[in-house]
Amino acid sequence: MKISTAFLFDRATERMSTIQNKLATTQAQLSVSKQVLSPSDAPDQAAAIQRLKGEVERQSSHSALLKSALNRYQAEETALSSANDILIRLKELGIQASNDTLGLDDRKTISVEMKALRDQLLSLGNSRDDNGNYLFSGTRVKTAAFSENDSGQVVYNGDQTQTRIPAGVERTVQYTRAGTDVFQRVVRTDGKAVGFFDALDQMIAAVDSSKTPAIQQGNSDLAQMHNALSLSLAQTGSDQKVVQSQLDVLDETALRLKSTLSDIEDLDYAEAVTRMNKEMMALEAAMGSFSKISGLSLFDYIRS
């Protein structure tokens, strides 16, 4: 079957432009270092890429939220461990005060120190985090958790709401803490419950006025308060661990997702450069052979 002249030229140009297209694509891939330049380059992968990118974004937003929770926990831990130390000191003072050998003035001195420690506890209860939000007000983060009213009684201004934040699929961790859960009420032997600061104030008044039975009651109250605070401290610590381990899981998941995404999307440089060389060689061969073959014409050989 013969090949017409027009056909010969058409085919050759077509083949050369195909190779040139491929070369241009390879060059674009090399400069962006991505295999999939636009979703239409790999239409069957487009959906997978979208899904993976969405997953990666979701993991990172979960991580960000958990990191802010971690900051919060760490601030809480600082405040609570100071409060713990204070309570230990208060217990010491309480035991000292119940010693019968002390006189009225001695006890007054003790009560002065106890009052100072109580005020410190109050200010610890109003600790804030880096953003200026109160840690122990529940969700009323712009209001100080504890304040004193006109008669000197400590009032809790926060709310009891417990918010939980999502930390991964089907998992929530506690986020806000109510001040009354940390500075917990004491339950006395007669079954009555008394607030934390109320019990503390009663103890200080008892020491101040040397009322021994009330001091005994105060000591047992302090023991309860210290236990409860230690428990809160431990709870914060364990929440930190939970969040930290969840962060680690999220990091791993994100890494796995990113590497799957990279397999699909990113360019393998070694393969791309080899491909480029191959295509360049093919183009040179096509161009060279075309110029040689197209130069052949019977007319050149017909002696005029």
Add this chain to the structure above:
Amino acid sequence: MSDLLSIGSSGVTAYQRALATVSNNIANVNTEGYTRQDVSLNSNEPREIGGGFIGTGARFDQVRRQYDAFVESNLRNSNSELQSQEPLLSYVNRLIDVMGDQSIGLTTAMNLFFESSRNLASDPASTVQRSIFLRDADGLAARFRQLSTQFELLNNETQQAVETDIGQVNSITQQLAQLNKQFAKKSSASSQPSELLDQRDLLLRNLSGLIAVKTKFAENGSVLVSVGDTLDQGILVRDNTSRAISVQASATDPSKLQFQIDPYGNPEGLPAVGSGKIGGVMTFREQVLAPAIDALDNLAQAMVTQVNTIHKDGVDAEGLLGTDLFGFSADQAGQAGGMQLLIQDTSRVAAAGQFRVIDDPLNPGTAQARVQYDTPQYAGPTALIGDLANAQVPRSATVKVGLPSAQGFASLGLVKAGTQDLVLTLNSPNATQNLQVFTRDGRHLLGSDLTASTDGNKIVDRMLKSANGMEEGAQYSDAMLNAGKSTTNGQTVDSRYLDMDLFMGVKASVQYIQQFNPSTGALLDPKATPALMQGRAVSGNGWLTAIGQSGRFTLDGVTLTPPNPALTSNDPQGLANWINGQGIAGVKASIVNGGLQLSRTDTLQDIRLGLGPNGTPADLSALGFDTSVYVSGTAQDDLLVFVTDTAASATLDQATVTAEFKDIDGDIKQMLRAQSLQVTFTANNRYEIRDTRSDTLLAERLLDTQAAPVIHYRGLTLEFTTQPSQGDKFRIDGNQDGIGNNEAMLKLVALEEKKVMPGGLTMTEAYIERVNLVGNVARQAAISKQALTVVYEQAQEARDGTSGVSLDEEASALVRFQQAYQANAKVMQIASQLFDAILQVR
């Protein structure tokens, strides 16, 4: 010699024409659609000379067109197929680029929206988070609109492409008709000029690139072109007439295009365009673009509906119920292009739930509670029975109920919370019948003390079942039976259930009559007439016996004492005198038409003639009145009404009950929100629920300590983290101040993973699925295109092999004919020389 000359000259002429043909081929080497012309030489007729034949030379017969009809039609068909894939592939790739792009695609916007809802859930009081949430919600709506605009652009562009191509088809068919006219001049194809036939074939090839055609060639080369299923349907070109195709948007669905052949002459519908460039674009429109637009609209509708449902169930920062967060603009309802954010004010973002529970900080126990609301599904009646349910003023209804023996009661149905001004009357009761009103928690509000009668305990047990509409675990209490207000030492104590005005007996209210100014006709304040109660005529000694017992009747709350000394005569006047003698302030009794009439002098109060502790409706009936249950104002809770018959062996008695009410207007969920409930554990396994505002004890129940601690009340579900202890208190209220709760936001966060789209997909997955489907089409189109390109190239090669011009071939033909020409010219020269030789003979 002359023979020699003529033979030579015949050869010269022949080869001259052959050379012309060859040079024509060479000149047309690059002409599109040119078919190579070959020469056909024939020898002339031989002459008979002497005993034999001598040839007379050669002649140029005709130009033969190197044409193969089969190869040509093959080329046309494969061209149609290939051309249909090209636009399909390019448009589908554009669509994927739009849908999958980071800045225009939906996935990013949806992720941002849910991310900001997660952040808002962790800090519901923050105005900063709220404004970020609104910003991302607006971004989502904007992204839907942008995507819809892009789809719209593609729609318009493809429509224009189709219109342009149809215009081209029409112009080609016109040209073909012109050519057919030219062809009509000759009778056979081989006598037609080759160039004309080439033109015809080129036009047909271009036409087939646009739309697949069927052709039939006549003897003289004229062509019949049709685009229908068979050669007879959808004829576009026949002889020298051509028919145009028109394309229009369909009347029923503006996004669909319809084709019609010859719309102004003899219209014929063209159902579909299969192949060619137009077919490719139509395939894209119908199978890829239109479903994508539908899917986007469905996704937008789903997003709007789901988000709005959750948002409307929440409470915003001002304590108001949430409103729609997203909506559609009026002219594009239901379409993604009209999606809008409706809320601009950050304090109207509803993050909080409608109910919240607060653990009292002084609780001895450590249990923490969470509350949820679901519409309650109660067994038992959902309204008053039978026609009573429709007895809205001005209608009233009467039903008869049977009292099965040994059961002792029949349910009259449910008085729904929100019912206004209900009057339920027991007509002509016998001695042991009575009406009873209960709450769903077994609080006995109106009626007679059931536990006291002989069968009373069992009746109550049978009544307090969930099949009658009672809550699980309801316990009987008569603490509020027939309760009312009482004033002691200036303090008013209201011991009524939720402060509702419930009364059983006979009540007459102050009547208000509309008044008009007689001269101007304007409406005046209504005139109040004092309350008036009129009974039926009393007869016999029934009433005499009744009033003689103590504790049977009350009037305005005061129990009436029997007459002392006892009455002997049954003259009805004695009845009126007895009542007047009771000293009830403001009430006057008299006998009118033989029946008791009670009236008031002032227009301030109503008259209530009720039953005392020992009274029954039969007693009131003896005085000429039917006993009714009155619920004045709006019922604050669901009430269950029964008719009882405490006779030791109740036979299948019938009781007749009439009812009417003003309206039912109330949402029990909102009524519940307006209350403030306190759940107190009186023991580890016993709790009571109290409404703190009216200090009403709503329920007393036992808690199963073996199972997980959960309480249900009117649709509220209260879950505890551990078993509560005695003394624990939990307060539930309607979250009126709005801040401090993130329940609604948590539901919105959960929406991201909820499978709300058909096929069990989440919204993000549904969008990605659509991208996947489009991607599949692109992939298939790319593969088809590759395959069809190979087929087309082979067809082209075949055609070119037959009809194409090769310069080398022409060059050798040129040399051949040149030599032949020179040889024949030489012959002529020799003939001339020979003639000269003869002429020189002297």
